[in-house]
Amino acid sequence: MRAPTRRTFLAAGAGALAVLAVPGGFRAVAAADASADPDLARLTTWLRVGSDGTVEVFTGKVEIGMGTITGLAQIVAEELDVPLTAIRMTTGDTATTPDQGGVGGSTSTQLGARPLRHAAAEARRVLVAAAARRLGIPSERLDVDDGVVHDRDDVARSVPYGALVTALASAPALAVSGEAFGLDVTGTAKPKDPAAYRIVGKPVARLDVAPKVFGTFRYVVDVKLPGMLHGRVVRPPAVGARPLAIDQEPLRAHGDARLVRVGDLLAVVASGEWDAVAGARDLRVRWSAPSATFPPQGALPEAMWAMPASSRDHVVARGDVVAASADAQIIEASYAWPFQSHATMGPGCAVADVRAGGVTIWCGAQKPHALREGIADLLDVPPSRVRVVFAEDAGSYGRAGFDDAAADAALLSRAVGKPVRVQWMRADMTAWGPKAPAIVGRLRGALRDGKIAALDLTIRAFNGGEISSHPDSAGNFLGGQLAGHANTKPRIEYAVYGKNSGAYEITALHALAELVAPLAPSISPLRTTHLRDPEGPGTTFIIESFIDELAARAQADPVAFRIAHLRDPRAIGVLRKAAEAAHWTPRPAAQNATHAGTVRGRGVAFATRGETMVATIAEVALDVANGKVRVTRLVCAHDCGAIVNPRSLRGTIEANLMQSMSRALYEEVRFEGGAVTSRDWATYPVVRTPDLPERVDVVLVEHHDIPPYGAGEPSSRPTAAAIGNAIYDAAGVRVRTAPFTSANVRAALSA
DSSP: OOOOOOHHHHHHHHHHHHOOOOSSOOOOOSSSOOOOOOOOOHHHHEEEEEESSSSSEEEEEOOOOHHHHHHHHHHHHHHHOOOOGGEEEEEEETTTSOOOSSSOTTTTTTHHHHHHHHHHHHHHHHHHHHHHHHHHHGGGGGGETTTEEEEESOOOOOEGGOOOTTTHOOOOOOOEEOOOOEEEEEEOOOOOOOOOOSSSTTTTOOOHHHHHHHHHOOOGOOOOOOTTTEEHHHHHHHTTTEEEEOOOOOGSSSTTTTEETTTEEEEEEESSSSHHHHHHOOOEEEEOOSSSOOGGGGHHHHHHSSOOOSEEEEEEEEEHHHHHHHTTTTEEEEEOOOOOEESSSSSSSSEEETTTEEEEEEEOOOOOHHHHHHHHHHTTGGGEEEEEEEOOOOOOOBBOOOOOOOHHHHHHHHHTTTTEEEEEOOOHHHHHHHEEOOEEEEEEEEEETTTEEEEEEEEEEEESSOOOSSOOGGSSSSHHHTTTTOOOOOOOOOOOOSSSOOOOOOOOEEEEEEEEESSSSSSTTTTTOBSSSTHHHHHHHHHHHHHHHHHTTTTHHHHHHTTTTOOHHHHHHHHHHHHTTOOOOOOOOTTTTSSSEEEEEEEEEEEEETHHHEEEEEEEEETTTTTEEEEEEEEEEEEEEESSSSHHHHHHHHHHHHHHHHHHHOOOEEEETEOOOOTTTTSOOOOGGGOOOOEEEEEEOOOOTSOBOSSSSGGGGGGHHHHHHHHHHHOOOOBBBSSOHHHHHHHHHHH
């Protein structure tokens, strides 16, 4: 894949418009709906058919940029035998859609599609039965084409779905099982055999692309309410700093701008957005000293090893590592992965309307129902009085901070008694948004006869769930902490060998995962939570880089070495497919390494995430003089089982590769004292268009005989390790500290 031009991009968008005439955006609502949660056993909770034959589908899943909603629409259209253009998707509205846990864990298609598939199959059965009664024909003789039920032998004897809609309202109750991500409903109908699919498996254009390209899509920033005010939060200069004195005199120059204070949360609200921006900028605040001081930037890995482990999790302990290491060749290494920021292209926005009768929140957070719980806790109102309406933001892969913007807006709206729109600024998101945790690893491997005889490793990390990925309590919002709420609901997440990385067949293995305590307990710009594939890229970087070290010491080809330590045929298959697509010539790494001019190399890495298997090969060009790394090609073989929409899947993988390449090459949160100094695109650089590889090849490995597995995150895992291994192949030097900045590469070269 060569980088797209604007012409080809617009052409693709125009094509999307022709394929799917489904409007983008959200449905505006004026106030909170205090009705009870939807009845999950009712068929019409999941879908409804209009008199014109359109099908409205209700799902708690939301679109965050991967084409998930298009895939779900394909599944419903397939089961109902209606054209895809008949489908209308209502997503992420807590008043009208089921709580399916929101989006996370690469499970939206794997798990989130199941109740929709079953409900659609049951709806088809009910509608066909109603048609049979009306036409006086047994159901067994009826077929459905494009939403019209007809006699198989006489198509003139027919009735459209739109004339049968009352049958759905009286349909038998569905059986409900599980909850959140695991929620499912079933009826008496059996879903289609995949062999009969006509819509699922087709490369359909995403329904949201055309309106986004042509500027008609409605994002959360487009939500406007009568009497709405604009808000900007004034952030502390460092962790735990409190306002000691405030001079509001500068606000007089900015219209009706005024200060709002809720605990230690300071904000300026105004009728005009620029008045809020300028007022927040000019407000004079004297702050207390920080409550904590971070370690020096370069000493973070050593500091993490010096800190006591707050908890341990023995992930794997099999065989006798000591005995298996006797008389073997021993290799040891340490690796480090930095804090990283979500740094979404748009820094996050939310609108809140807090009234006596109820609360309505418009927000782009991935988990609307969990956000409802958190806002209810924050405002001390029953969850039934809170309505969260998903309105797409700038793309959220984890917990980027959009829900924190919603909490800010809710607190301000309650304080002023009017709707408030809070738009975070660049520094809000980059400096104060939640971070992905830093991770370090120490590994010791033993080689005998060219194979791994033993592997002993410890991976230590900050808790990946210090701020829960489910925004369901007041204390895990930044605004909630500033307002005085304690974080009482963290989730405990380790960086685990075999879970956050691939697992190899090693007879003697001891893999230990440890956590260290947060650098500050509250109101910290380094508080940690989910970023795309939590702990996956960092853990896989550590494991796959060391596996490559072992292969190099064994003088083995890196692909063959990995295959020799795997049994799963799907795992072996993706490695072979990637090697085939990359025209991989077997040889040990660094055989042609040099230290002069521009050197080139290739590297491979393997990963699993759940049931999904991925192998990525990177080709790099390294300028030895300045340490600059350029990725010239990426090849990714991806096996996620059955494929619903190969077009969306391919786009998701390509985007994953670019984002994870950015994290591998550039992204590192910088900090000093008690403050994060990464505040913008200059201080937190990311991959730009000139950095894109000359070629990206995605190999889709499909299995029709198994279900669709997760695809939103797995291809993020092996990218950094593949690039690092390619650097070693080019120059014969291991860069064990990510990202692969010129400074880190030069340090490795000089060492």
